[in-house]
Amino acid sequence: MPNNRQQNNRLQPEAAYENSHLVAQDLVERIRELLFDMPAPGVEEHPIDWTHVGSINExxxxxxxxxAFLDGTEH
Structure with a gap:
């Protein structure tokens, strides 16, 4: 039977991962919000210019x- 210290050591990475996973999900949602807030084509008040193209390409x-990092194809 594992002692308390062994059990705590095993749970710490799981808790840290769970927290980081939730943070990542929040970041993805924030990215989604920011992408939808970017200029949209066809809006006459804010026409698209080359700086917008450069920004979305970046x-x-x-x-x-x-x-690539997440799916393991990073070079």
Whole structure:
């Protein structure tokens, strides 16, 4: 039978992972909100220009890096 210390050591990583997983989910939701707040094509009051294209391309580059890390295809 494991002693209390062994049991606590085993639970600490699980609790830390669970907390970090919840933080990651919150970050993904915040990214979703921020993406929807970005300028949309076809809005005459705020026409799309090349700075918007550069910004969304940078977002896509960074998000692609996260996906590559998560699915193990990172180089």
């Amino acid at each position: 977002v896509n580059k960074r998000l692609s890096s996260v996906v």
